[in-house]
Amino acid sequence: MNYVLNDRESSKIVEFIKNFARKNSLWVLAYGTGCGAIEIPPTMTSRYDAERFSVRGAATPRQADVLLITGYLSVKTLKRVIRSYEQMQDPKYVIGFGSCTINGGMYWDSYNTIKQLDLYLPVDVYINGCMPRPEAVLAGFAKLQELIGKGEANGWKHYKENLEWYRQNQQKLIKNWKMPDYNW
Amino acid sequence: MTFWQTLGAVLLTILIAFISGLFYMGIRRKVIARIQNRYGPPVYQNFLDVMKLWFKESNIHHGIMQHLAPLWMMAMGVSTLLFIPIVYNSDFWANFTFKGDIILLLYLMVFGSLGFALGAGQTGNPNSAIGVTRGLSQLVGFELPWVIALIAVMIQYKTTSLTDLVAWQQQHHTWIAFEQPFAFIAALLVLPAMFRYSPYDIVVAPSELASGPASEFGGKYMGLMMSSGSIFMFAKLALIVDVFLGGATSWLWMIIKTLALYMIPVLWSTVNPRYRTEQAIWSLWRWPLIFAVIGLLIATV
Amino acid sequence: MADLIYENTVVNVVKEHFKDDIIDAKVRRQRRVELRTNTNNIESVLLFLKEKMGFLHLSHISCVDWIEENRFELVYILWHPQEKVNVLIKVDVDRLNPVAPNIDYIWPQANTYERELREMFGIQFEGLVGRHELILEDWDDLPPMRRDFDTLQYVMQNYTFRSGREDAQDVRETIAKRTGEEIPEFAKKYSR
Numbered sequence: 084m085n086y087v088l089n090d091r092e093s094s095k096i097v098e099f100i101k102n103f104a105r106k107n108s109l110w111v112l113a114y115g116t117g118c119g120a121i122e123i124p125p126t127m128t129s130r131y132d133a134e135r136f137s138v139r140g141a142a143t144p145r146q147a148d149v150l151l152i153t154g155y156l157s158v159k160t161l162k163r164v165i166r167s168y169e170q171m172q173d174p175k176y177v178i179g180f181g182s183c184t185i186n187g188g189m190y191w192d193s194y195n196t197i198k199q200l201d202l203y204l205p206v207d208v209y210i211n212g213c214m215p216r217p218e219a220v221l222a223g224f225a226k227l228q229e230l231i232g233k234g235e236a237n238g239w240k241h242y243k244e245n246l247e248w249y250r251q252n253q254q255k256l257i258k259n260w261k262m263p264d265y266n267w
Numbered sequence: 268m269t270f271w272q273t274l275g276a277v278l279l280t281i282l283i284a285f286i287s288g289l290f291y292m293g294i295r296r297k298v299i300a301r302i303q304n305r306y307g308p309p310v311y312q313n314f315l316d317v318m319k320l321w322f323k324e325s326n327i328h329h330g331i332m333q334h335l336a337p338l339w340m341m342a343m344g345v346s347t348l349l350f351i352p353i354v355y356n357s358d359f360w361a362n363f364t365f366k367g368d369i370i371l372l373l374y375l376m377v378f379g380s381l382g383f384a385l386g387a388g389q390t391g392n393p394n395s396a397i398g399v400t401r402g403l404s405q406l407v408g409f410e411l412p413w414v415i416a417l418i419a420v421m422i423q424y425k426t427t428s429l430t431d432l433v434a435w436q437q438q439h440h441t442w443i444a445f446e447q448p449f450a451f452i453a454a455l456l457v458l459p460a461m462f463r464y465s466p467y468d469i470v471v472a473p474s475e476l477a478s479g480p481a482s483e484f485g486g487k488y489m490g491l492m493m494s495s496g497s498i499f500m501f502a503k504l505a506l507i508v509d510v511f512l513g514g515a516t517s518w519l520w521m522i523i524k525t526l527a528l529y530m531i532p533v534l535w536s537t538v539n540p541r542y543r544t545e546q547a548i549w550s551l552w553r554w555p556l557i558f559a560v561i562g563l564l565i566a567t568v
Numbered sequence: 569m570a571d572l573i574y575e576n577t578v579v580n581v582v583k584e585h586f587k588d589d590i591i592d593a594k595v596r597r598q599r600r601v602e603l604r605t606n607t608n609n610i611e612s613v614l615l616f617l618k619e620k621m622g623f624l625h626l627s628h629i630s631c632v633d634w635i636e637e638n639r640f641e642l643v644y645i646l647w648h649p650q651e652k653v654n655v656l657i658k659v660d661v662d663r664l665n666p667v668a669p670n671i672d673y674i675w676p677q678a679n680t681y682e683r684e685l686r687e688m689f690g691i692q693f694e695g696l697v698g699r700h701e702l703i704l705e706d707w708d709d710l711p712p713m714r715r716d717f718d719t720l721q722y723v724m725q726n727y728t729f730r731s732g733r734e735d736a737q738d739v740r741e742t743i744a745k746r747t748g749e750e751i752p753e754f755a756k757k758y759s760r
């Protein structure tokens with residue numbers, strides 16, 4: 084046995100194991116924002132059973148890995164969503180859900196909903212549709228798992244690196260910003 | 268028994284308890300899924316969950332008590348397990364049993380919950396506070412019948428040693444569950460409350476209380492809690508198997524018996540809704556307590 | 569047609585009791601009576617309807633913005649649980665100085681409706697307590713339900729759109745072009 088693993092290879096193996104565990108255990112924060120939240124119960128329960136793909140609900144942001152933004156976000160909700168997102172523990176992922184998060188959807192001319200989610204939070208996967216069917220949601224989760232497996236779902240790193248840019252966008256909308264710098 | 272042998276036995280016991288505990292939980296998830304007409308997660312799902320939690324890269328705590336809280340749980344789980352003789356007539360697997368270990372175990376099994384209550388209280392989360400009060404009330408609820416049931420057994424066989432109890436059962440080829448059925452029924456009835464399964468899951472209540480005391484614990488803390496939960500669960504099951512179901516002559520028997528015993532609260536919980544706190548306490552102080560007291564009377568007469 | 573016995577009774581009794589204070593009273597259709605009064609008398613009318621006539625339930629307080637006539641119209645909708653009749657009491661409020669009496673001592677649920685109107689139309693109710701914000705948060709523009717609040721302009725100023733989306737695009741026309749369908753003349757103006 085002359086062959087010894089060098090640092091690069093061993094870290095590759097560790098990364099692989101980490102990503103394998105992460106992608107096969109997604110805990111979704113139970114936080115419904117728009118009308119799309121109504122598609123989550125059928126996705127989770129007997130009919131479509133997301134649990135067989137290792138997707139499970141988590142009760143609080145501390146325990147969750149995935150933040151589902153299920154539809155339109157009013158400015159008031161955005162503030163809460165940002166807090167919830169920042170309380171989640173790394174690594175964390177965001178799934179934008181429905182056309183409202185992509186380009187405003189049918190609320191494009193509403194005075195109180197945001198039009199483009201990725202200005203305010205780093206989105207890893209978008210699921211389009213108004214609203215997406217549970218099959219589409221499951222496909223979205225599968226896509227996210229694929230990205231995690233490849234180590235490409237790095238929204239949370241991106242958010243930390245570009246925190247200032249995100250903060251600027253967020254503070255433009257949320258006028259009364261009474262939050263700590265980063266809500267641990 | 269040299270020091271190294273003891274150490275090896277201890278570590279192996281913890282490891283096997285950990286693995287089988289996680290598998291039992293996986294089986295539980297699968298069973299619940301099948302009852303709900305779902306396919307369900309794979310049985311090894313809990314391993315992936317624990318691994319993922321350990322691989323989390325940020326771990327936030329709000330103070331030293333919260334930092335220590337999962338460690339209390341772990342200490343309780345491990346120490347409870349180590350005072351339980353696993354295999355009958357084996358020096359290697361007897362761990363640290365000694366005369367009077369049942370009394371020590373009665374103390375140890377509450378210690379972790381109390382420590383965890385302090386830690387959960389420090390988070391300042393209102394859900395945790397509510398969960399803690401409910402959890403401690405429920406603790407009072409199930410400790411009473413549980414302790415009386417064990418005391419009944421201790422009085423009847425005039426011993427406070429688990430090894431003696433197991434030896435008596437093995438030599439007489441019978442189970443205390445048949446000799447002292449009332450205490451056994453009382454112990455069975457409090458099992459769901461000990462595991463906090465339905466109908467006694469008002470403490471964690473994921474949808475209303477946001478998982479109660481655990482709501483501020485994430486990352487590695489959560490992983491530690493899951494690990495200690497699996498060890499403690501196995502320890503409790505092994506304790507009941509030793510006291511009531513004749514112990515085990517090998518690890519295989521231990522696992523078969525604990526798994527069969529575990530299925531009782533699991534199946535019972537799947538068909539039950541949730542009790543409110545006062546309903547839970549009164550339901551624990553009614554039939555389980557009555558059975559335990561009858562057992563105590565039979566034992567003393 | 570059903571006979572409108574109770575509806576007519578309401579109109580007559582109210583007219584008799586309040587005389588000139590009721591500007592207008594008529595039966596709109598079955599189960600719907602419409603009264604019009606002014607802000608000075610609205611409290612006594614509501615109290616009379618509740619205590620004497622048995623309209624026990626306040627269903628809603630709504631508001632219409634008549635910007636051309638420079639007035640807000642408040643509509644109080646009451647419900648009679650036994651006779652199953654709705655009565656609508658309309659009150660005009662000056663648009664430049666919109667002040668109306670607070671009625672949450674008659675029906676506590678009016679508090680929420682009035683706070684919503686205060687937020688969405690900027691109508692002040694005398695002596696209304698409760699947090700100033702109900703639905704909106706940190707709003708410092710015109711109240712958004714007023715008709716002189718230009719929603720589209722506000723949206724364009726405050727939000728960024730993803731490029732590639734041509735908003736208010738003629739969807740029907742686009743689809744028709746792609747499929748070669750002919751849009752009939754009457755449908756053209758609805759196709760937005």
Ligand code: SF4
Binds near residue numbers: 155180
């Ligand atoms: S995309 Fe459609 S379903 Fe989803 S929130 Fe927007 S309007 Fe509702």
